[in-house]
Amino acid sequence: MIRPFGPTWTEGGRDPRRAIERSWGTVASSAFGSTRSAPEAPPFSSGRLGNPVRFPLADWIDDHEGCRYNLGKSGMRGTVRHPLPTRTQVRDASEPELRRRLADRVGVSRSRLFVTHGASEANSLAIAFLSRRPRGRSPRCRVRFPEYPPLYDTARTFGYRVVDASGPVDLAVASLPRNPEGCLWSSGEIERFTNGARATLIDETFREFTTARSVQRLELPSVWSTGTFTKAYGADDLRVGYVVTPEAEADRFARFHGVVTDEIAEWSVAGALATLDDGERILREVRRVFERNRAAWRRATPRGPELAAPVAFDDPVPGGGDRFTLRCLRASILVCPGSLLGKPSGVRVCLTRRSFPRDLAVYRRVRDGAR
Numbered sequence: 001m002i003r004p005f006g007p008t009w010t011e012g013g014r015d016p017r018r019a020i021e022r023s024w025g026t027v028a029s030s031a032f033g034s035t036r037s038a039p040e041a042p043p044f045s046s047g048r049l050g051n052p053v054r055f056p057l058a059d060w061i062d063d064h065e066g067c068r069y070n071l072g073k074s075g076m077r078g079t080v081r082h083p084l085p086t087r088t089q090v091r092d093a094s095e096p097e098l099r100r101r102l103a104d105r106v107g108v109s110r111s112r113l114f115v116t117h118g119a120s121e122a123n124s125l126a127i128a129f130l131s132r133r134p135r136g137r138s139p140r141c142r143v144r145f146p147e148y149p150p151l152y153d154t155a156r157t158f159g160y161r162v163v164d165a166s167g168p169v170d171l172a173v174a175s176l177p178r179n180p181e182g183c184l185w186s187s188g189e190i191e192r193f194t195n196g197a198r199a200t201l202i203d204e205t206f207r208e209f210t211t212a213r214s215v216q217r218l219e220l221p222s223v224w225s226t227g228t229f230t231k232a233y234g235a236d237d238l239r240v241g242y243v244v245t246p247e248a249e250a251d252r253f254a255r256f257h258g259v260v261t262d263e264i265a266e267w268s269v270a271g272a273l274a275t276l277d278d279g280e281r282i283l284r285e286v287r288r289v290f291e292r293n294r295a296a297w298r299r300a301t302p303r304g305p306e307l308a309a310p311v312a313f314d315d316p317v318p319g320g321g322d323r324f325t326l327r328c329l330r331a332s333i334l335v336c337p338g339s340l341l342g343k344p345s346g347v348r349v350c351l352t353r354r355s356f357p358r359d360l361a362v363y364r365r366v367r368d369g370a371r
């Protein structure tokens with residue numbers, strides 16, 4: 001595998017600025033992050049694997065996995081273990097049963113919930129489905145930056161113009177709890193966000209880190225939501241997620257889902273059911289680690305928002321997000337630059353590892369030294 005840069009590249013005396021630009025293009029100087037007009041799409045480069053279109057945030061994290069202090073990963077893989085299904089469980093795996101159990105957990109009828117190969121597919125299916133509505137002008141999609149990039153990049157891919165503005169829009173998309181800010185929105189904030197949108201997609205990938213209930217409980221009109229097993233359950237290997245449609249769209253979406261995607265592998269269905277069977281234990285453990293890390297973060301940043309997900313946005317950081325990210329990298333600390341999340345002034349810090357209190361202390365030292 002080609003590793004254009006990594007925790008060791010500074011040891012070789014290479015210029016960090018050049019290295020970062022080789023990998024991303026000139027992210028630092030891109031139009032990302034103006035508050036009213038939405039940032040442009042990231043500068044796709046030819047990529048580590050030679051692909052013309054990539055996911056720069058994931059590439060950034062993967063390319064620097066070897067950092068000693070990893071504050072880059074937003075999921076619990078490697079911190080908790082989910083059970084693997086037995087042969088009998090695989091033989092008996094039932095997707096309708098998985099649908100029923102997930103729908104019960106979200107608090108909606110089974111007919112509104114569709115199982116997918118993860119939240120990425122769930123988000124893409126919802127956005128693709130909604131983009132097929134007849135319209136005579138360029139559709140607009142509301143986003144509040146910073147935001148998880150595939151949400152707005154997928155909207156762009158399906159023809160939406162991305163705006164960070166209130167008022168009438170065809171679609172509004174948000175992660176909730178927020179990635180990267182980690183906070184939840186109040187019911188009032190959610191209602192304001194959906195106001196004027198013909199449809200809203202709320203990505204609830206991080207919901208299980210607390211006992212927060214699904215946005216679906218608010219029974220707002222035209223709200224879609226998504227979820228996954230990859231974050232709180234750390235079950236990346238299962239590749240199971242889901243999308244919940246508004247009541248009125250369930251039948252039409254069922255036909256779309258049946259045409260454009262396929263069934264989930266039995267192994268994954270069985271693994272997801274086994275994980276739910278063991279869910280209380282896993283989530284107790286996850287919330288214990290998260291609670292301890294969150295307390296350490298709160299002590300370090302007492303004025304920040306209350307976190308409901310193991311991610312936080314440190315904003316602003318000295319020298320701006322890109323420069324500070326490189327400074328961290330020189331100390332073998334992995335954080336994600338805000339320019340990859342639509343807000344270049346900050347960096348994302350993840351609170352998923354058991355080593356977080358120690359890693360945070362090192363991060364704080366570097367941050368204090370950068371003033």
Ligand SMILES: Cc1ncc(COP(=O)(O)O)c(C=O)c1O
Nearest residue numbers: 118119120148175179205228230
């Ligand atoms: C907000 C958000 N949505 C979706 C995903 C991807 O989920 P999955 O791995 O289930 O496709 C992530 C992964 O980091 C995420 O942070």
